Amino acid sequence: MPELPRVDDLRQLYRDFNSVYKRYVEEAKFDVVKGRDFKFLKKRLTFICHLLKEHREIAPKKRAELINALLSEHDLRHAQEVINKSDKNKEPGKTSWFSTFTSNFPWPKVTDEESLRKEMNKIANDISDSEFLLGLEGIEDEDLKDPIHGAVTLANTQLASLVDATVNKLTHAVLRMQQEECKKNIQHEIETEQRKVLDGALANLIQDVNKNSVGRRTS
Numbered sequence: 001m002p003e004l005p006r007v008d009d010l011r012q013l014y015r016d017f018n019s020v021y022k023r024y025v026e027e028a029k030f031d032v033v034k035g036r037d038f039k040f041l042k043k044r045l046t047f048i049c050h051l052l053k054e055h056r057e058i059a060p061k062k063r064a065e066l067i068n069a070l071l072s073e074h075d076l077r078h079a080q081e082v083i084n085k086s087d088k089n090k091e092p093g094k095t096s097w098f099s100t101f102t103s104n105f106p107w108p109k110v111t112d113e114e115s116l117r118k119e120m121n122k123i124a125n126d127i128s129d130s131e132f133l134l135g136l137e138g139i140e141d142e143d144l145k146d147p148i149h150g151a152v153t154l155a156n157t158q159l160a161s162l163v164d165a166t167v168n169k170l171t172h173a174v175l176r177m178q179q180e181e182c183k184k185n186i187q188h189e190i191e192t193e194q195r196k197v198l199d200g201a202l203a204n205l206i207q208d209v210n211k212n213s214v215g216r217r218t219s
Contacts, residue, residue, distance in 0.1 A: 007021065010174060013181075014174070014177045014181070016177065017173075017174070017177065020170070020173045020177075021170065024166055024169050024170055024173070025166065028162055028163075028165075028166045030159065030162060030163075031128060031129060031130040032128075032129055033129045033133075033154065033155045033158055033159075034158060035154060035158060037150075037154055038129075038151060038154040038155060038158070039124070041147055041150055041151040041154070042124055042127075042129065042132050042151060043120055043121070043123075043124040044070050044071050044120075044147070045132075045136075045144065045147055045148065045151060046120075046123045046124055046127060046132060047070065047116075047119070047120040047123055047124070048066070048067055048070055048071070048144070049135075050119070050123055051066065051079075051083065052066075055083060058083075062082055062085070063143065064143055065078075065082050066079055066082040066083065067143050067144065069082055071147055076116045076117055076120075079116065080116055129155070132151075133151070133152065133155055136148050136151065136152060
């Protein structure tokens with residue numbers, strides 16, 4: 001099986017390939033994950049990380065209730081009630097990974113339902129999709145295992161589809177370049193053959209003229 005050309009090979013073969021490649025890759029926006037389900041999970045997961053960081057001493061039962069209120073019930077009021085009623089018994093090591101995940105984003109504390117909603121939107125908007133997915137790597141938390149897996153799966157599915165679509169567009173673009181290059185080569189060969197034929201016909205004509213001229217002089 002012949003080896004397929006690499007991107008660098010295509011850049012050398014086709015003068016316009018680099019600009020076409022750059023345009024399609026930029027248009028694809030591989031660092032943005034589309035879809036309502038992913039946006040929902042991103043918004044809720046980043047907000048849960050924030051709340052658990054701000055309320056490290058929340059009891060395990062209240063912790064699970066808070067996560068359920070945000071992920072399953074979609075109820076910010078219930079989430080606010082859980083925060084207000086959570087006891088202050090610290091669970092050492094229970095939320096240690098949240099500090100790493102949120103250390104670069106010093107968000108303020110949230111005090112009421114309206115602030116919860118505004119802060120949740122702000123948090124999601126302040127973190128790119130790629131940063132969010134990178135932050136999920138290596139997290140081992142049973143309470144968040146399923147939603148994290150869901151978010152990663154949605155992102156991977158879209159990325160795979162986006163890569164396929166981008167490759168198809170590039171393939172068609174390269175085929176058009178090949179066709180244009182082939183047309184140019186064929187046209188060049190035809191023109192070269194035409195010149196040879198014309199040159200040969202002109203040479204024969206000159207020879208015939210010379211012969212006739214010599215014949216008239218000797219007669």
